[in-house]
Amino acid sequence: MAARETTNARTLTIALAQYAQLELSDPSAFDHFCQSVRSICEASARDGKKIDLLAFPEMHLFGTGTAGEDEANQAQLDAAVDIPQSNGGETEFIADSLPARCAELAKELGIWLIPGTFCERNPEGGIYNTAAVFSPSGELSGSYRKICPWRPYERYTPGDSFTVIDIPGKGRLGLTVCYDAWFPELSRQVAWLGADIIVNLVRTTTPDRRQELVLARATAITNQVFVASVNAAAPQGVGQSLLVDPEGEILHDSEGSDEELLIDTIDLDAVSRVRRIGTAGSNRLWEQFRPDDPEIPLPLYEGHIKPLRWQPQQH
Structure with missing residues (x-):
């Protein structure tokens, strides 16, 4: 990481809770979650x-234990919640709903809270796998529906849009969920939208966690x-969560699959420094294309790389 060049660092203290998934069948699960967050x-x-920011793994509050595929899917359908749209103002939660209670908890503790992902009800049938970010003022700052469910095993309805959230005085946070990380187009879009950090919420149970790292x-x-990848602990997940800086260096990683809390304070100004100076002092990726360069056809996407639009959005 390049040396600090400013005393006005946009520091963010982030905690990644590599914790075991909580069971839908346990009526005290949310109380246990609240106790964990407070502790x-x-x-x-x-x-x-x-x-400043506390994040839990994918589907942390929606565990189905050892249930079979059909039974687990039905349990999540039955537990699905409605998530209001965030419009930058006061959020209209359904009283005593799970999202409302998460918002109250974030406000109580004065933190940015990502409580894993929710089973969000799709009005047309089925459910989305949705990450939501709650602000210290108790509002829903934004939500993101997983675009790439792990097919053929996951039955979630795919999302179709991206989410980047402003953390005032700090920077911008982008969201991806688990298998999304295998598709570089998604992370590129989130970065282009101005994210300083991408938080990837994960529930990987399989040996390919090594590749995900x-x-x-x-x-x-x-x-x-910055990339923060927080996976579920055993027995549902294989852990191995990590926090990576803008040059790919591991700042913090877990030692295995047991429950563990990763806490680090990061300087989001490092993003602009690395882009200005270059990765390893050499590579300025976002300056690769110049305004007078020709457009590059991308037949796969029926689109183009347009040099005038290449650099990330400013904030």
């Missing part, structure tokens, strides 16, 4: 690190952004 924040404050670093390198 994390209290312990961190005692250690002199006030958490490579993808997390590659995503950071090729987009010059």
Whole structure:
């Protein structure tokens, strides 16, 4: 990482909770979740690190244990929630709904909270796998529906749009969910929308977590952004969560599949520094195309790389 060049760093203290999934069948699951969140924040404050952002793995609150595929799918359909649209103002939650209770918890603790993903009801049938970010003021700052369900195993309805969220005074946060990370087009779009950090919420149970660790670093390198990949702990997940800087260096990683909390304070100004100076002082990826370069056809997408639109959106 390049040396700091400013005293006005946009620092963000982020906590990745590599925790075991909670069971839908447990009526006390959400109380347990609240207790965990409060304990994390209290312990961190005692250690002199006030958490700004706390993120949990994919489907953390929607575990189905050892249920078969059909039974698990039905349980998630039955538990699906409605998530209001965020319009930058006061969020109209359904009273006492799971999203409303998460918003209240974020406000109580004064943190940005990503409680994993929700089973979001699709009015046309089925469910989305939806990540939501709740602000310290108790509002829904944004939500993102997983675009690439892990087919053929996951039955979620794919999303069709991207989400980048402003954290005032800090920077911008982009969201992806698990298998999305295998498709570099998605992370590129999120980075282009101005994300300083991409948070990838994961519930990987399979041996390919090793490849996902490579993808997390590659995503950071090729987009010059921070990447946080938080996976579920055993027995549902294989853990191995990590936080990567804009040059692909691992800042923090877990030691295995047990429950673990990763906390680090990152300087989001590192994104602009690396893009200006270059990765390893050499590569300025977002300056590759110049305004007078020809357009490059991308037949796969029926589109083009347009040099005038190549650089990320400013904030």
